[in-house]
Amino acid sequence: MTSVNLTRIPNRLASIATCKKCNLPKHGRKGSQVTIFPSRKNAAAIFCESRLEAAFCLELERDLNVLKYVxxxxxxxxxxxxxxxxxxxxxxxxxxxxxLVEVKNDDSYQDKVITGRITRYIDWLAEQGCTLEYLPAAKFYGKVRTPNLNRLYHNAYSSHGDAGTSIRNLLTKCAPNRRTISFLIDNGYAPADISHGLFYRTIRCDIFKPLRLTSFVWS
Known part of the structure; x- marks a missing residue:
């Protein structure tokens, strides 16, 4: 199993900083709470200091360009x-x-002191050949979209996605190729496999609307 190299970036930063092990969070920041995210990509629990960090884990799990993360x-x-x-x-x-990635709620992102400090770190790291991406919640969190993804991710946890191609083929044969989730269940597909296809975008749906059995999906 491939693991994340935790020395590459610290080695690049050796001339400007010393990197030391970070203790796992025991409690969240003010207004936040520690959340344990069950990562499939890492085959391990990810300890997040806030629900916003856990929401971003969903994006990392869904991103095909991401191998692993810490x-x-x-x-x-x-x-x-x-x-x-x-x-x-x-x-x-x-x-x-x-x-490296830093995520902030929208209020913190708009705070000039906080954003000024993070921008300073971005510049310092860039001079050493390292990337720090700074994202506000508005870039990835949605009041409907994120709960949908969370539900799909956890529902799909027992699925390996083997039925994805079969589901796509069934939808492709339909005219038009839009059918409800209940239609797929009636055709023998397990909810876990349907959730896997929707989360990893083997099949599509309108993720910005609440998902129900009557929601349409397409290939």
Whole structure:
């Protein structure tokens, strides 16, 4: 099993920072709560400091360019002792590259002090050949979309996606190729396999509307 190399970025940053192990969060930040996310890509539990981080895990699981990822991989202690920073995620991409990701709720993202500090880290890391991506919740979180993805992800957990091609072929034969979720169940497909297809986009649906048995899906 491929694991995430936790030394590559710290080695690149050696001239400006010392990276030390980050302790797993025991409680969330003010207004947040620790959430344990069951990651399929990592075959492990991911400890998130907030539900927003857990929501972003859904995006990482769904992104075909992401191989694996780690939450709170290390804490950077910048030279001079003035600044200390722990990124939310270290992401291992399928092309071999790595990037760090910081996610913030929209209020924090609009806070000039917070965003100014993160922007400073982005610039410092870029000078050492490292990428820090800074994302507001608005970029990935939706009041309907995210609960839909969460439901699909957990419903699909027992599925390996083997029925995906068969479901696509069935929908392709239909004219038009839009049928309800209940239609697929009536044709013998397990809810877990349908959820797998929708989460990983083997088949499609309108993820921005509440999902029901009467919701339409297509190939």
């Amino acid at each position: 939450a709170h991989p290390f804490t950077m202690h910048f030279t001079g002792g003035r600044y200390r920073y722990t990124p939310d995620f270290l992401v291992q991409l399928t092309d071999g590259e790595q990037k």
